[in-house]
Amino acid sequence: MNRIKQFFKKIEDFLHDIYGMDKHMKKIVLLLLLPMFGYGQLASSGDGIDVDLVYAGTTADANKPLNKVQVNDTIIVKLQLDNLSQKTITYVHVDVQYNVNAYARVDYSFNVPANAQTSNGNWSGNGMKWSPNPNYDLNDLWAQWSTQGGSYQQVAGWEVDHVEAVSLSGITGNYATLHFKVKDAGDNHSYTDNIIITMARVTDNTGTAEYVFPVGKVRGYDTMSITHIPLEDLDSNIYIKATFNNNFDVTKVGVVVQKNGTPVSNNLYFDAGGQINVTEYITSTTDSYTLDFVTSYNATEWEALLDNVITISDVTLTLNELGQYGHGNAGNVFTTGIQYSAVDSDNNRDLTPQDAYNLLGHVMGSVDIIPDDGTGIFNNSFKPIKKADYDSWSIYKFQNNVTEPNSSVVHPITVDFNQSSYTEDFKFGFIGDANGSHSSAVEGNAASSLTARSNNNYTVSSAPLMSYGQQVLADGIIQGEWSTAIEDGRVVATLRLLSTDVTALQLKVDYDNTVLTFDEAVFNTGNTVTNFASETNGRVNLGSIEQNGGEIETGDVFKVYFSGNVTSPVGLVSIFNTDAANTDGYRLILNLQ
Amino acid sequence: MSYNFQKWYYFWLFVLFLACSKDDYSDFQTLSPNLADNMSIEEPTGLKFQGSNITDGSKFNLKVLEAGEYSIEVRDYFKNLTSKSIINAQSGDNVFKFYTRALQDGDYTITIGKDGQEIHNVKLVIK
Numbered sequence: 023m024n025r026i027k028q029f030f031k032k033i034e035d036f037l038h039d040i041y042g043m044d045k046h047m048k049k050i051v052l053l054l055l056l057p058m059f060g061y062g063q064l065a066s067s068g069d070g071i072d073v074d075l076v077y078a079g080t081t082a083d084a085n086k087p088l089n090k091v092q093v094n095d096t097i098i099v100k101l102q103l104d105n106l107s108q109k110t111i112t113y114v115h116v117d118v119q120y121n122v123n124a125y126a127r128v129d130y131s132f133n134v135p136a137n138a139q140t141s142n143g144n145w146s147g148n149g150m151k152w153s154p155n156p157n158y159d160l161n162d163l164w165a166q167w168s169t170q171g172g173s174y175q176q177v178a179g180w181e182v183d184h185v186e187a188v189s190l191s192g193i194t195g196n197y198a199t200l201h202f203k204v205k206d207a208g209d210n211h212s213y214t215d216n217i218i219i220t221m222a223r224v225t226d227n228t229g230t231a232e233y234v235f236p237v238g239k240v241r242g243y244d245t246m247s248i249t250h251i252p253l254e255d256l257d258s259n260i261y262i263k264a265t266f267n268n269n270f271d272v273t274k275v276g277v278v279v280q281k282n283g284t285p286v287s288n289n290l291y292f293d294a295g296g297q298i299n300v301t302e303y304i305t306s307t308t309d310s311y312t313l314d315f316v317t318s319y320n321a322t323e324w325e326a327l328l329d330n331v332i333t334i335s336d337v338t339l340t341l342n343e344l345g346q347y348g349h350g351n352a353g354n355v356f357t358t359g360i361q362y363s364a365v366d367s368d369n370n371r372d373l374t375p376q377d378a379y380n381l382l383g384h385v386m387g388s389v390d391i392i393p394d395d396g397t398g399i400f401n402n403s404f405k406p407i408k409k410a411d412y413d414s415w416s417i418y419k420f421q422n423n424v425t426e427p428n429s430s431v432v433h434p435i436t437v438d439f440n441q442s443s444y445t446e447d448f449k450f451g452f453i454g455d456a457n458g459s460h461s462s463a464v465e466g467n468a469a470s471s472l473t474a475r476s477n478n479n480y481t482v483s484s485a486p487l488m489s490y491g492q493q494v495l496a497d498g499i500i501q502g503e504w505s506t507a508i509e510d511g512r513v514v515a516t517l518r519l520l521s522t523d524v525t526a527l528q529l530k531v532d533y534d535n536t537v538l539t540f541d542e543a544v545f546n547t548g549n550t551v552t553n554f555a556s557e558t559n560g561r562v563n564l565g566s567i568e569q570n571g572g573e574i575e576t577g578d579v580f581k582v583y584f585s586g587n588v589t590s591p592v593g594l595v596s597i598f599n600t601d602a603a604n605t606d607g608y609r610l611i612l613n614l615q
Numbered sequence: 616m617s618y619n620f621q622k623w624y625y626f627w628l629f630v631l632f633l634a635c636s637k638d639d640y641s642d643f644q645t646l647s648p649n650l651a652d653n654m655s656i657e658e659p660t661g662l663k664f665q666g667s668n669i670t671d672g673s674k675f676n677l678k679v680l681e682a683g684e685y686s687i688e689v690r691d692y693f694k695n696l697t698s699k700s701i702i703n704a705q706s707g708d709n710v711f712k713f714y715t716r717a718l719q720d721g722d723y724t725i726t727i728g729k730d731g732q733e734i735h736n737v738k739l740v741i742k
Contacts, residue, residue, distance in 0.1 A: 488693035488695070489693075490691075491693075491695075504696060504699050505686070505699045505700070506698065506699060507700065507702075532717040532718075533717050534714050534716040534717045536716060537716075560716075560717070588712075588714075589712075590700075590702065590711040590712040590713070590714070591700045591702065592675075592698075592700045592702065592711055592712065592714060593669075593700070593713050593715050593716075593717060593718055593741075594700075594714045594717060595717055596697050597695075597696065597698070614696040615696065
């Protein structure tokens, strides 16, 4: 029913586009046109015999849709008898005409009662084609043959199979099956009705006299011909493969395949292993194909993901790389060009302290480093890059005006059809993800900086630890205490820092904003520490960063105050994520008790 | 009585008859008016939740012998502390609301403690 509605809606839209008709005018025109829609459909015999030409896949793939059939596929065509009468079919012959430039009939078989006699006479000669009887419907198969007006004529390029069966008992259903090998008939060939039923005769000999199903009672229904322009004979299996970070749910992104700028697929999402099979959508060597990356996350969900991607340790690492962290031992903490590109917030291929401060501003909630080109936050923050480019994008290349690899959500692809299996490999980066918490890992040595301290004395935890739903590779673990209580009629959440040598700290806490109102955040982190707090949609983002050589003091460093008429604080405030960094800007895990 | 009068008379009588019939609320579960009875704990101490899952605004009873501050920790599957609340409990039954809107749905471990000592530890689904 929905398809019918969509069909009429498309016609309405068409009338509106062409003639600018209003809603009521379109309805009236549609009503007047309604009887015409029936003329294109074949009519059933009603209470006679319907002969159906059924496409049933290929010999290699029974489920292959007709529109995906390629040259050199062998298609299966069934002749289906639907006996709507009270009679018995003891004799049937159906003529199947086909164009030999487009199809070669390579095999046939019968499915008839035991002891039935069958034959498939091929009429070829110098070519044979039915000239229809114009006085009867084309699908009135017995009338086409038995009355005057139609005949077979010599036409090169056409042949006819005379598919016949005789039985003492009833013949019904799929009584015969033909196999056709698909051929390339050339660009100028018309593939319309290149396989078609031309005529049929059906009788019942069970009585004392032969009963011939009369004119009008043997009809081609509901399909009597096949029209299909075959696709190229491309045998490559084509895959899109993603190498992704475990903190990123790859099944939430996918691609739309575009052919010459027009989508030819729905949203195809990566499976859990990071793969998509796009074979059925890339069917030509001469057309241009692109992959448009998409996500099933809505904008709010994507923003929540970015809340985990861009955190204070991305800032501290960037500040240190640019000598702005204030704790000495500056620079050489980035190892790849991917990191440089991720934090080049003004996209000028020149990483400056301003880029680091933009990133800090983003984390503090005062600056948005994600561009807004009107296409949405996903398009402007997600960076799919072909794997080879990703792994070889070095700091040297970034700094020396080498053309940056395509990191947009639209990627042209060129398939090598000489390979039986072709895979286009991608890796994913994120804007602002300096520490690579959610970006794909850079593999190999092509992109690595030989001067980076990571190759010398910087060590992180050898195995990632789970911290608030993320796998975190960190330089250490620090301790803190967290609690929520009712104090003087307000709900107060307190973070007590127990560890020293902490130079940056960030906490994102969710609260029930249907019950509570965020009042303020109070810091006790030290005189030279920069603190920040902001609130959006039930989430408070608060943190501190020390850039003057000192460290964040221990004790009750954060207190977050909420007001609300409650007597129980249980569950009202929860921790969304945490982040922290040491004097080198490297990430620390905050272990809360 | 005229026919017209009788027609309206019986119509309104029928309406009145329907209106005064006993309401059938068999499809609705009747909740006990005394919720505290459902939450009661017979033993001297204990922890009881209103349902098998914790939903927003559902209640729990913490029965203790000693009055004072008790902590309620909520930890996720990876033992990360997600929420920790401090409540003041009286000796005996203490029924509190459990809010869940700020928590993501999932399996959690709920731990009740006092002065750093664990008193109760249960695994529950928060919805």
